[in-house]
Amino acid sequence: xxxxxxxxxxPGANSRAMDKARTLDCDTVIFDLEDAVSPDAKAQARQQVLxxxxxxxxxxxxxxxxxxxxxxxxxxxxxxxxAGQRINAMLFPKIExxxxxxxxxxxxxxxxxxxxPVWLMIETPRGVLHLERFADQPRVxxxxxxxxxxxxxxxxxxxxxxxxxxxALQHCVMVARYLGKDIFDGVHLDFxxxxxxxxxxxxGRAMGFDGKTLIHPAQVDIANEVFGYSAEAVQEAYKTxxxxxxxxxxxxxxxxxxxxLVENLHAAEAQRVVAFAEALxxxx
Numbered sequence: 001x002x003x004x005x006x007x008x009x010x011p012g013a014n015s016r017a018m019d020k021a022r023t024l025d026c027d028t029v030i031f032d033l034e035d036a037v038s039p040d041a042k043a044q045a046r047q048q049v050l051x052x053x054x055x056x057x058x059x060x061x062x063x064x065x066x067x068x069x070x071x072x073x074x075x076x077x078x079x080x081x082x083a084g085q086r087i088n089a090m091l092f093p094k095i096e097x098x099x100x101x102x103x104x105x106x107x108x109x110x111x112x113x114x115x116x117p118v119w120l121m122i123e124t125p126r127g128v129l130h131l132e133r134f135a136d137q138p139r140v141x142x143x144x145x146x147x148x149x150x151x152x153x154x155x156x157x158x159x160x161x162x163x164x165x166x167x168a169l170q171h172c173v174m175v176a177r178y179l180g181k182d183i184f185d186g187v188h189l190d191f192x193x194x195x196x197x198x199x200x201x202x203x204g205r206a207m208g209f210d211g212k213t214l215i216h217p218a219q220v221d222i223a224n225e226v227f228g229y230s231a232e233a234v235q236e237a238y239k240t241x242x243x244x245x246x247x248x249x250x251x252x253x254x255x256x257x258x259x260x261l262v263e264n265l266h267a268a269e270a271q272r273v274v275a276f277a278e279a280l281x282x283x284x
Contacts, residue, residue, distance in 0.1 A: 001275040003027050003283075004062070004211040005227035006220045007144075007184055011036035012045030018052045021061070026220045027211065028062040033078055034069075034093050042074045046081055053085050060283040064119060066091040070103055079104075083113030089141060091119040094149070096126040098134040105139050117141035123149035123186075128168045131175045143176050144213060145169065147186025158189065160196050162203060173208040185209040191216035201226035228280075229273050237273035240266055 007028040010018050013036065021029045031049040033042065053063060067078035067090055082090060090113070092104050101120070108116055118139045122128060123146025135143060147165060151157065156164050169185070176183035185204035188197045197219055201212055205226050212223045229237075240257055244267040247255035255262040 001272075001279045002062070003228070003276055003279055004142075004182060004184065006223040007064075007211055007213045008217065008220060009036065009066070009187070009213060009215055012049040013037045013041045015048050015052070018048070020217070022057045022059070024061075024217050024220055025224060026061060026214070026217075027224075028064055028088075029058060030064045030066050030091060030213070032066045033074070034066050042068070043077075046074070046078060050081055050085070053082070053087060056086075062088040064089045064091050066093065066121075069093050070100075070107060076107065079107045079113075080111045083108045083111035083116055087116070089117040089119045091121060091144060093121045093146065094123055094127065095120040095134065096124055096130060098137070101134050101137050101140065105137065108139075119144055121146045122172055123147070124153050125150075125168075128171060131172055132178070135175060135181060136179050140181060142182040142184065143172065144184045145172060145186040145209075148189065150186070160199055162200065169204075169207055169209075177208065182210045183208075185212045187213050187215045188219065189215070191219055194218075194222060198222050198226065229276060234273060234277040237270040237277075240270035241274065244270070 004027050006026040007030055008021065008024065008026040009030045009032045010021050012018070012031050012033045018031065031052065033045055033049065037045040049065060065078070065082045065087055067082070068074040069092065070076060070079070079090070090108065095101065101118070104118055108118065119142045120135060120140055121144045122131060128150070131143075150165070150168060162169070173183055185200070188200045190196050201223055204212055211227045214220060214223055240262055243255040243257045244262050247253075247262070
């Protein structure tokens with residue numbers, strides 16, 4: 001169990017921001033070499049991220065590098081620089097086909113990253129519709145929605161409720177669950193609006209996302225709250241497991257907690273909540 005409630009993009013061209021990430025309560029830091037970096041700053045950003053990763057000091061935070069696509073002038077050099085580094089994954093943009101995933105895995109392996117997990121960004125109509133065809137690769141650990149690009153590709157508009165993205169988001173969550181992959185919601189651009197951020201987080205959590213990608217440190221606390229579990233929820237999970245285990249010891253297939261039936265599915269969810277809480281406790 002790896003809690004990934006908040007995944008914060010940090011622009012590779014901004015050394016000060018990457019330093020600050022060492023003190024933030026995010027679960028994952030995504031060093032961004034792609035959208036957040038202009039073409040003339042790609043090499044400098046790559047070097048700065050390399051220095052930040054080498055220096056360490058990020059504690060419990062997962063470190064992920066978002067590379068440029070292999071079809072760009074910078075992608076191969078990004079992979080060569082980071083495939084063998086002590087990071088948790090590399091994230092690749094605009095994935096739409098199995099051939100891209102195969103090319104990525106081959107490139108990462110050539111550069112010494114044979115054990116390095118690969119994350120994929122889903123941000124085009126083709127990527128959404130063909131997700132089941134290419135996301136089943138064993139090295140693919142997680143999926144990341146690129147909702148800003150998806151809205152553009154759909155010729156749609158950004159709305160607070162995001163109902164216009166319901167089909168695309170639900171489809172991707174369904175595929176992720178079918179394949180056993182973690183999946184993370186896209187960024188919320190109006191980072192100063194806490195009310196709309198909470199609405200987006202709650203909607204994503206209700207849909208089944210494991211966490212949310214973020215663009216500003218001020219968004220971390222709300223993402224952690226919404227995609228985590230309250231102390232009351234954790235205590236309820238412990239109680240659920242207690243009565244369930246007692247029922248099993250007595251040869252029963254159901255239990256009762258506070259007047260409500262507890263069945264196998266409730267026990268399984270309670271186990272997940274407990275594992276999540278214990279993972280956070282160990283980390284701290």
